[in-house]
Amino acid sequence: MRPAAVYPDSWYAATANLHAVYPALAGAVSCDVAVVGGGYTGLSAALELAGRGYRVVLLEAERVGWGASGRNGGQIVTGYNKSMAVAETLAGRDDARKLWDMGEEAKALLADRVARHHIACDLRWGYVLGALRRSHLAECDAMLAEWQAYGYQKARLLDRDGVRALVDSPAYLGGLYDDGGGALHPLNYALGLAAAAARAGVRLFEGSAVTGLETAGGGIVRLTTAGGVVSARYAVLAGNAHLGPLSPAVTARMRPRLMPVGTYIIATERLGEERARALLPSGAAVADMNFVLNYFRMSEDHRLLFGGGVSYSARQPARLGERLRRLMLKVFPSLADVPVAYCWEGLVGITINRFPDFGRLAPNIVYAQGFSGHGVALTGLAGRLMAEAVAGTAERFDVFARIPHRPFPGGRRLRMPALVLAMSWYRLRDVLGW
Numbered sequence: 001m002r003p004a005a006v007y008p009d010s011w012y013a014a015t016a017n018l019h020a021v022y023p024a025l026a027g028a029v030s031c032d033v034a035v036v037g038g039g040y041t042g043l044s045a046a047l048e049l050a051g052r053g054y055r056v057v058l059l060e061a062e063r064v065g066w067g068a069s070g071r072n073g074g075q076i077v078t079g080y081n082k083s084m085a086v087a088e089t090l091a092g093r094d095d096a097r098k099l100w101d102m103g104e105e106a107k108a109l110l111a112d113r114v115a116r117h118h119i120a121c122d123l124r125w126g127y128v129l130g131a132l133r134r135s136h137l138a139e140c141d142a143m144l145a146e147w148q149a150y151g152y153q154k155a156r157l158l159d160r161d162g163v164r165a166l167v168d169s170p171a172y173l174g175g176l177y178d179d180g181g182g183a184l185h186p187l188n189y190a191l192g193l194a195a196a197a198a199r200a201g202v203r204l205f206e207g208s209a210v211t212g213l214e215t216a217g218g219g220i221v222r223l224t225t226a227g228g229v230v231s232a233r234y235a236v237l238a239g240n241a242h243l244g245p246l247s248p249a250v251t252a253r254m255r256p257r258l259m260p261v262g263t264y265i266i267a268t269e270r271l272g273e274e275r276a277r278a279l280l281p282s283g284a285a286v287a288d289m290n291f292v293l294n295y296f297r298m299s300e301d302h303r304l305l306f307g308g309g310v311s312y313s314a315r316q317p318a319r320l321g322e323r324l325r326r327l328m329l330k331v332f333p334s335l336a337d338v339p340v341a342y343c344w345e346g347l348v349g350i351t352i353n354r355f356p357d358f359g360r361l362a363p364n365i366v367y368a369q370g371f372s373g374h375g376v377a378l379t380g381l382a383g384r385l386m387a388e389a390v391a392g393t394a395e396r397f398d399v400f401a402r403i404p405h406r407p408f409p410g411g412r413r414l415r416m417p418a419l420v421l422a423m424s425w426y427r428l429r430d431v432l433g434w
Ligand SMILES: Cc1cc2nc3c(=O)[nH]c(=O)nc-3n(C[C@H](O)[C@H](O)[C@H](O)COP(=O)(O)OP(=O)(O)OC[C@H]3O[C@@H](n4cnc5c(N)ncnc54)[C@H](O)[C@@H]3O)c2cc1C
Pocket: 036, 037, 038, 039, 040, 041, 042, 059, 060, 061, 062, 063, 064, 065, 066, 067, 068, 069, 070, 071, 072, 073, 074, 075, 076, 077, 208, 209, 210, 211, 238, 239, 240, 241, 242, 243, 244, 246, 263, 264, 265, 295, 307, 345, 346, 347, 348, 369, 371, 372, 373, 374, 375, 376, 377, 379
């Protein structure tokens, strides 16, 4: 049996709430639903299914919240990675309307779970999208008009002074303020969901990587780990960017549609309350509008958490941290004297069209992946919709499942170089201000 892995060294791990260590799977277990992956998606599905009376086993390869769910920027964002106009093109107007409504439900679900399960994760509302150039200002206008057309009333435009009152940086020409966006401590949110799932009766196993998935006789799904085997009537696959080649169907259907991309975050040393408040007086979370965007917020202990960039290889964290620090100083030149205390990397799973990919590998095997940097809220909804699908009411799950997805070009060997080229192009556009 493998000992439980440690969380990667991050400010989140350093400030994690007291939490349980769940055992590794040993021997044969049977249940109604087996969930693969202990990030937000899997935890949400497990919680929802247990609430509906199913006997649920959750298998996590490392620790709950070990993947993107315990490392991300914690930003709760409105809508999807792409505009609703793109959603309408992909899904049609009726389904786009449902997607919008479910995007809003995702944020409400997150807030409800934090409150209901008393999850101490520093949830705060208020979100600024900062425009770095004139074309971004036009994008803000268009975004606001689009959101309002969908009935959204929580956002407003900011001029240069307006944004400066919220973010003390010379970088922004204006932007958009969203009361319905916000931020939280991502690892503590994941740990709180896991504790809630355990209380609801979910059997959680850590250090239990699923290496095989097959359908046995009578529609039973069999999932194999190094220490045991789970037999279930249904399987929910929530391994996202970390999911390995569990079965031929996973390899053929899921993996080509998902690109795992490394992205990273730094946390500065403590700034002190006064300096922190001067930089971000309202405490709102912030993101800029570049294609390869930067995002940041202040931690409870007054550090700037600054994320962004993409990496396609296992670089040294120190080099990544230095690169990100230079980007941070462009936003806040006044932080030149502040050392970086933490730097960590995570894998974000993206799809070609940047909408999440939901589907079925068999009538009793569902999956959701590829939240494309918008998963903090949408994953909770994904878990709920997979639970609905298992319970036999798949209308809402199918709204997502109908979104057409293509495989990344280049096959397994060439898709990463192709993406590097594409991202370099967009990064160049950001730098040149096109
Ligand atoms: C650095 C970074 C910053 C981000 N910032 C934001 C942000 O600010 N806002 C936002 O909305 N989104 C953000 N995201 C994206 C967001 O974190 C993800 O969309 C979300 O966490 C995905 O949750 P998940 O449960 O689907 O996947 P994960 O959290 O990655 O969980 C998958 C889990 O499955 C486990 N697993 C995989 N395969 C197996 C297997 N075979 N057997 C058992 N277990 C398995 C893994 O160990 C992992 O714990 C960011 C991502 C990163 C990496």
